[in-house]
Amino acid sequence: MSKVTINIDGKEVQAESGQTVLDTALANGIYIPHLCHHPELKPRGVCRLCLMEMADGELITACRMPVIAGMVVKTKTKKVDKAIRPTVELLIAYHHDTCRGCPAIGKCELQTVMSHLKIDRKRVRRLRPPPAKKPLDKMNSSFDYDPNRCVLCGVCINTCEDIHGVSLLYYVGRGHETKVAFYGDEKKCESCLECLARCPVGGLMLKKPVEVRH
Amino acid sequence: MDANLIDARVEEILSTHGKGANKLVPILLAAQDAFGYLPGNVIQHVGEFLAISLGQIYSVASFYKRFQLTPVGKRRVTVCRGTACHIRGAPQIVNEIEQTIGIKEGETSADLEYTLETVACIGCCALAPCLKVNEAVHGAMTPRKAGVLFTDVSGNKNA
Numbered sequence: 366m367s368k369v370t371i372n373i374d375g376k377e378v379q380a381e382s383g384q385t386v387l388d389t390a391l392a393n394g395i396y397i398p399h400l401c402h403h404p405e406l407k408p409r410g411v412c413r414l415c416l417m418e419m420a421d422g423e424l425i426t427a428c429r430m431p432v433i434a435g436m437v438v439k440t441k442t443k444k445v446d447k448a449i450r451p452t453v454e455l456l457i458a459y460h461h462d463t464c465r466g467c468p469a470i471g472k473c474e475l476q477t478v479m480s481h482l483k484i485d486r487k488r489v490r491r492l493r494p495p496p497a498k499k500p501l502d503k504m505n506s507s508f509d510y511d512p513n514r515c516v517l518c519g520v521c522i523n524t525c526e527d528i529h530g531v532s533l534l535y536y537v538g539r540g541h542e543t544k545v546a547f548y549g550d551e552k553k554c555e556s557c558l559e560c561l562a563r564c565p566v567g568g569l570m571l572k573k574p575v576e577v578r579h
Numbered sequence: 580m581d582a583n584l585i586d587a588r589v590e591e592i593l594s595t596h597g598k599g600a601n602k603l604v605p606i607l608l609a610a611q612d613a614f615g616y617l618p619g620n621v622i623q624h625v626g627e628f629l630a631i632s633l634g635q636i637y638s639v640a641s642f643y644k645r646f647q648l649t650p651v652g653k654r655r656v657t658v659c660r661g662t663a664c665h666i667r668g669a670p671q672i673v674n675e676i677e678q679t680i681g682i683k684e685g686e687t688s689a690d691l692e693y694t695l696e697t698v699a700c701i702g703c704c705a706l707a708p709c710l711k712v713n714e715a716v717h718g719a720m721t722p723r724k725a726g727v728l729f730t731d732v733s734g735n736k737n738a
Contacts, residue, residue, distance in 0.1 A: 531631070531632050532632065532634065532635075533632065533634055534634065535632075535634035535635055535637065535638035536638050536642075537637060537638055537641050538641050538642070539641070539642045546634075547634060548632075548633045548634040548636075548637035548638075549633050550632065550633055550634055
């Protein structure tokens, strides 16, 4: 493995060749917004939040871009902001409007992205659809799925596929109705709960213990 | 259609298409055309044949509007709610049909005679507002014409 030097936001950083720009940036303390990225999964580039501007002005996802010696990228330009801000705003508009009661408080990637981009909550409120809460899905005996918290990043689906060869979870439906679900296969799930551990938000959650605490 | 007949038909479809995950949509299309919808045991059969999970098939089948997972009626009424049709009164037409046949949008009547659905665009905006009964297009509809269309159809099977 040879070392290469690249320039992210004006800072010279060392990277292993073959590493992606996103991994390099995160390793060097430069935060690039991301949701569908997980270090143990192949990068898919579906959330479009890790877009960065190349020297020629092109926007490219950092999670799928391998480092090239001497490359110069910028992650905080106007062009990048204009591309990713609406994505984040719409994600939040279709999300629960409060973080109260969410199991992912404190480790939520969406919260991190929000504070990084300094999202204006008032502006997002205007985009919010009429409050029709989607019902909680009782997935199987060990966990639930809340479609109002899911960001449809696909991490759970890819995790299931990685660990068990074939995924039991899949996207179902399309557009606003898209959600993640089993299809008659919930009994086959071994409840390894790796999908829960990797969920960037609180979309998948453990079932609450039966006894009610007051 | 009884189970044996369905199985025979599925076998025939599967043998003409061959294996490979990229054959999934052609197979589902053929099954949809043969049965009018995708019965659960057909999906299972296709899954075993192509060696892919049921979830994957369900994911594809629920994405495309062309695929149905519940039985459809003999007359599949498709009302266009595209921009041109919407402006020229598609909502009133849907309303009228709902009252005439007595089912809501997206439903199938209990006797499997009608299915009422709306789609984004049929592709003949010049005839707006329009609707399709199976493959026959009826253009320039009014609530009244729509009402007459379905009273005739249910009263006289040849109309």
